[in-house]
Amino acid sequence: MSEPTRGRIHRAWRRIYRSVFRIGWPRTRQQRLAAMLSSLALHVHPTRVRVHVLRFSSTLGLGLVAFYLFLILIVTGLALMLYYVPHPDAAYRSMKDIQFAVTFGMFLRNTHRWAAHGMVAVVFLHMCRVFFTGSYKRPREFNWVVGVLLLLLTLALSFTGYLLPWDQLAFWAITVGTSIVAYFPLVGEPARYLLLGGHEIGQAALLRFYVLHCVILPLLMASLIALHFWRVVKDGGLAAPPGRMRRAPAWPHLLFRELLILVFVLVLVHAAALAFDAPLEQIADAARTPNPAKAPWYFLGLQELVHYGAILGGVVVPTAMIIALLVLPYVDRRGGGVGVWFARERRRANTVFALLAVVVVVLTVIGTFFRGPNWDWVWPWLR
Amino acid sequence: MSEGPPRRRVVLTLGTAGLAAGGLGLLAALARSVVPDVLYEAPRRFPIGRPEDYPPNSVTLLPERRLFVFRTAEGFHAISAICTHLGCNVNHEEGHGFVCPCHGSTYDEDGDVTNGPAAWPLPRYAMSLSRRGELVVDTRRTVDPDFRLRA
Numbered sequence: 262m263s264e265p266t267r268g269r270i271h272r273a274w275r276r277i278y279r280s281v282f283r284i285g286w287p288r289t290r291q292q293r294l295a296a297m298l299s300s301l302a303l304h305v306h307p308t309r310v311r312v313h314v315l316r317f318s319s320t321l322g323l324g325l326v327a328f329y330l331f332l333i334l335i336v337t338g339l340a341l342m343l344y345y346v347p348h349p350d351a352a353y354r355s356m357k358d359i360q361f362a363v364t365f366g367m368f369l370r371n372t373h374r375w376a377a378h379g380m381v382a383v384v385f386l387h388m389c390r391v392f393f394t395g396s397y398k399r400p401r402e403f404n405w406v407v408g409v410l411l412l413l414l415t416l417a418l419s420f421t422g423y424l425l426p427w428d429q430l431a432f433w434a435i436t437v438g439t440s441i442v443a444y445f446p447l448v449g450e451p452a453r454y455l456l457l458g459g460h461e462i463g464q465a466a467l468l469r470f471y472v473l474h475c476v477i478l479p480l481l482m483a484s485l486i487a488l489h490f491w492r493v494v495k496d497g498g499l500a501a502p503p504g505r506m507r508r509a510p511a512w513p514h515l516l517f518r519e520l521l522i523l524v525f526v527l528v529l530v531h532a533a534a535l536a537f538d539a540p541l542e543q544i545a546d547a548a549r550t551p552n553p554a555k556a557p558w559y560f561l562g563l564q565e566l567v568h569y570g571a572i573l574g575g576v577v578v579p580t581a582m583i584i585a586l587l588v589l590p591y592v593d594r595r596g597g598g599v600g601v602w603f604a605r606e607r608r609r610a611n612t613v614f615a616l617l618a619v620v621v622v623v624l625t626v627i628g629t630f631f632r633g634p635n636w637d638w639v640w641p642w643l644r
Numbered sequence: 645m646s647e648g649p650p651r652r653r654v655v656l657t658l659g660t661a662g663l664a665a666g667g668l669g670l671l672a673a674l675a676r677s678v679v680p681d682v683l684y685e686a687p688r689r690f691p692i693g694r695p696e697d698y699p700p701n702s703v704t705l706l707p708e709r710r711l712f713v714f715r716t717a718e719g720f721h722a723i724s725a726i727c728t729h730l731g732c733n734v735n736h737e738e739g740h741g742f743v744c745p746c747h748g749s750t751y752d753e754d755g756d757v758t759n760g761p762a763a764w765p766l767p768r769y770a771m772s773l774s775r776r777g778e779l780v781v782d783t784r785r786t787v788d789p790d791f792r793l794r795a
Contacts, residue, residue: 433732437746440730459683548707550733552745568747568761571729636747 293512303516305490309508310515313501313600319394320499322522323387327415328486329526330380335479337373345425347471349464352427353544360541371534377419379530381559384415392614395598395607396500402590404492407485409586414482416559421474423557424467432545433554435462435470441567441575449576461547501600552634561628562621568636582617689782691774695720695795698779703736711769711781712736719792722769722781723755729762742766754789765789 279285287296297308313319344363346355359366388408391397397405424435439462443453458465493499509515542551556564566574598604603611633639690709698704698715705712710725710733723742725733732746741758742751749760756765770785771793779795 436731455679458680459685461685463685465680465684547710548733550745554732554746564747567730571761571763635743635745 287512290510293510297511303512305494306511306515307494307498308511310511311498311501311505312507312509313505314499315509315514315518317518318602319501319600321386321390322518323383323390325519325522326526327380327383327387329523330376330383330530331482331486333376333526333530334373334380337369337376338475338479340369341373342475347425347468349427349467349545352425352467356426356428356541367538368534371537371539372530374539375533375537376530377422378558379533381415381419384412388412389614389618393611394500394600394602395604396600397590398500398596398599399590399594401492401496401500404489404496405590406587407489407492409583411482411485411489412586413583414478414485418474418478418482419557419559421470421478424462424470425474426541427467427545428542429545429549429551430540430542432462432547433551434556435466437554437556437564438560441563441571444571444575446576462545499600503599553632553636555628555632558625558629561632562624565624565628565632688784689780691778691780692722694778695773703738705736709781711783712742713779713781716792719794720771720779721787721792722771724767724769724783726766727762728757728764728766729760734766756789 283299284292284296287293294308297303297306341359344355344359344366346352356370359370361367363369391405391408420435420438423438424431439453439456442456443449445452454460456466456469457463458469555561563574563579566578568574593610595606598607630641631638686709692706692709692711692713695715698713698720700715701717702715703712704715705725712723712725714721714723725742727734727744727746727749729744729747729749732744734742734744734749734751736742739753740750741753742755744750744760744762747761749762750758751762751766752758754765755768757763767783767786768789768791770782770787770791772780772782773793773795774780779793
C-alpha cells in the first residue's frame, strides 16, 4: 500500500472514530472531565465525586448492585422471551424446552430467577442503607419517594414473573396473591378482575401477567430508574456529612469502583445460577392445591399476617407501611445525621425503623421455613 | 392567554378545553378497553350428571368444577370447594366438615366457618333438574344452608 493511501485510510478511520467518541481515550485530567460530560452513559455521573461517598462503607454499593441486577434481568429476560409462549396450553412445555432443549437454557433461566430474587433483597437492603444513613433528608425527599415506588415496582415485576412458568408453585402463589388483592375495600374485586382479565387464573390472566412483566412494568421501571439517577446528581450527589467536601475526579475513581462492583455481581449471580437450579414443579392444576400453598418468599411475611386475619395482613398492614414510607421524608424534617451510619441524633428514628425491618424479616423467615401443611408450625430441622 | 382581544381569548379557552376533553376521552376509552367483555371461561351454570350417578348418602368432589356434591336422605346440595379466605381448595373430612390446607381455616358440614382466618362461609350453590333429568348447578346463585334438591 502506498504511503498516501495509508494516510487517507488512517484519516478516514480517525474521522469515523472521532464522530462516535469526540474525546477519544482521555489521558489528561481535563480530557477525563470532558469525557464524563460527552458520553450519554457517563454523563449521568457527576464529573467529580466527594471522596466520602467513594468509600465502599458509605453506600455498600447496594443501589448500583440493584441496577446491575436489573440489567442482567433485561438481557436474560429478552433471551427467554424468544422461547417462552404465554398460553396455558404451551407455557409449561416451553419452560421444559428452555430447561432441556435449549443450549444453556437452564443456565439462562437460573440466572434470571436468582437475579430477580437477589434484586428484591438488594432493593430492600438499599432502602435500609438510605434510612440508616439519613440520606432521605432535604433535598433528597422526592428521590426517596421515587425509591419507594421502585421497590413496589420490583415486587410487582417479581410477582408477575412468578406466574409465567405455569407450574403448581406459580399457579397457587398467584391464587393466594390475587386473593389478597380482592380484600381491599371497594377497589379490590374490580382490581382483581382487571388483573386476571376474568374471574379465574386462565389464558387471559397469563397473557396479562406476561405483558405486564415483559413490557409495561420494565418500561415504568427504566423510566423511574432514570429519574432516580438524575435526581441523585441534581440533589448534590450521594449524601455525605456537611464537613467533608474533598472531591476526586469521577474518571477513574468512580468508574473503577463501578466496574469492580459489576464484576462482583456477575460472578455472584453466575455462581448461583451454576450451583442452584430454578424449581419447576408439575403443571398448574386448579383441581389440586399443594399443601401448604405458599406465595413467593418476599410475600410470606404478609401471608403469615394473613393467616391471623386477611384484612389485617392483606390490607391494613401493607397499606400503612407503604403510606408511612412515602410520607416519611416529609414528616421527619429534622436536619443532622446525614451521610453517617446510625448517627446519634437519629437514634430514635433508626431504632423504630430497625425494629420494623426486623419484624418484616422475622415474619418472612417464619412464613418461609416454619410453616408446613395446613400452615401449622414446623421446626425446619425436624422435617 | 389573558392578553389580546376577547374573541381570541374565547377561541383559545375553547380550544384548550376541547383538547383536554379529547385527551381525557381517549384515556377513558383506553381504560375501558382493558376491561374484558367476553370471557373464555368455564360456564358458571353447568350440568353435573344424572342423580343416579351419585350413591345415596355420599359426598362427591368434582375437581374440575371445584365443587362438593352431597346426596343425603333429604336430597342434593352443592358446596363450593374454594376457600373464601384466599382461594385454595378445601378438603372434606367425613363428619368433621372442611379444612383448608393453606391457612388452616375449618368449616362445618354446612360450610359455615368454625375456625381460622376465613371470614365467610363456603358458598352453597343453587341446584335444579334439567328437562333431560340432569342435575344442574348454578354458581351465580347462592342458597340457604337448608336448601335441598329432591330428585
